[in-house]
Amino acid sequence: MELRVTIGDITKLETDAIVVNLFEGVKHPGGATGAVDQALDSAITNLIEDGEITGKKGTTTLIHTLGKLPAKRVIVAGLGKSDTFTINIAREVAAGTARQLRRLKIKQAATIVHGAGIGNIEAEAAAEALAEGTLLGLYTFNQHKTGKDADPDKLTELLVVEQDAEKKPAIKSGVNNGRILAEATSLARDMANQPANKMTPTIMAEHAHQVAKDYGLEFSVLEKVDCEKLGMGAFLGVAQGSNEPPKFIICKYHGDPTNPENNLGLIGKSVTFDSGGISIKPAADMGKMKADMSGGASVIGAMKAIAQLKPKINVTMIAAATENMPSGTATRPGDILKSMSGKTIEVENTDAEGRLTLGDAITYARQELGLRRLVDIATLTGAMGIALGNVRAGVFSNNQALADQVIAAGEAVGERMWQMPLDEDYKEQNKSTVADLKNTGGRAAGSITAAHFVGEFAGDTPWVHLDIAGVYMADKDQGVWVKGASGIPVRSLVKLAQNLAQG
Incomplete structure (x- = not known):
């Protein structure tokens, strides 16, 4: 239009x-x-x-x-x-x-x-x-x-x-910015609405590559062999059950090239279909798991807008894309994986796979790219939807200042969030008797223990985890939301980058 x-x-x-x-x-x-x-x-x-x-x-x-x-x-x-x-x-x-x-x-x-x-x-x-x-x-x-x-x-x-003719420049600028943000959100919606046979890891990488070509972003993909060399055992442990090759997708926007430490990392969970693996999900509503890559879609959409709005900050996007499928080669419950960080993980439930992919993605962001602020976005836990329904995304963080900035960005664009606790006590639920961690802490406080698991890989780097499992889909037309993929939190991520760039 x-x-x-x-x-x-x-x-x-x-x-x-x-x-x-x-x-x-x-x-x-x-x-x-x-x-x-x-x-x-x-x-x-x-x-x-x-x-x-x-x-x-x-x-x-x-x-x-x-x-x-x-x-x-x-x-x-x-x-x-x-x-x-x-x-x-x-x-x-x-x-x-x-x-x-x-x-x-x-x-x-x-x-x-x-x-x-x-x-x-x-x-x-x-x-x-x-x-x-x-x-x-x-x-x-x-x-x-x-x-x-x-x-x-x-x-x-x-x-x-x-x-008032004097207002025309401001209104034209506003309309243009609004169009950029809406089109970026629509890209994320399009990707998440696609069925899994039309949005494989390879196709997801192609979408990111197209955005990079269109808007002058640096682009690269780590193939399976590259991930093996880096020791990404957690990510590859999820991928090994599928015939679709995994893709570790990286896009970089250089908005402040003379100040490389002024950076932000956006990491999106990108499981393009989540059957649950060997711990297979019930058949009812499994088709909705085509959108388990909504976090990855949101960071690709955000990069499209950031590249056009040009905030003075360096932004890197990572999407560790894979399917989670059952097969003779799939990771089994009870298997132990070694992550890129060196931490070992007991896989208690193969359906708690997103946190495994995020762990290696966050480690790569810190160790290989030197990113100093991290935000991960994931449809991570059904428990999040139980806690907050379909109104707010859950926010977890090791850094209150960054958490406040993320929440403020969401409030400004109408993508509401709510900060959840990360008391140290909850970490007990992730302890394993045979490895450094286990990948699920049980039903109690499921979204919190999942966030703690991801946080193990962030270390002391300022980090925010957005669990969008309750808000990634809309069940009816209401306000700016239409039935289907919501595109949350594309506009929040763009606003965050703009706000951080302004200091």
């Missing part, structure tokens, strides 16, 4: 529909909404008096102009109460309104920027939220459909209208 910024009076535009907004409790609209109301002979005011337009968050009201305006229709979007209005609500309103336009089979529309006036949000930030919300809300995944379902009705153009 094309997003264009234009200076002018929205009441003068000839288009299929125009979108204005209203706060809850307002009886006499002002600004652009007031101008439209006046042109419609107070139709909006009258509908407010009748209780049909309330301004409540998420509501939309359709008004046919019947020739009183060049535009055929007006949609009034509710912003909710002004004292609780935030930029995240602006995103949600843009997403919901965009879907309403699509349901009405509208091809071209125009909108004002939600929150840039009485909402007290700066024009650039409000425009960014508008673009993000619109594009994320309209996301569809139809690559494998045929016939009419392959090409649903589309909103092809949205004009962003502003009367």
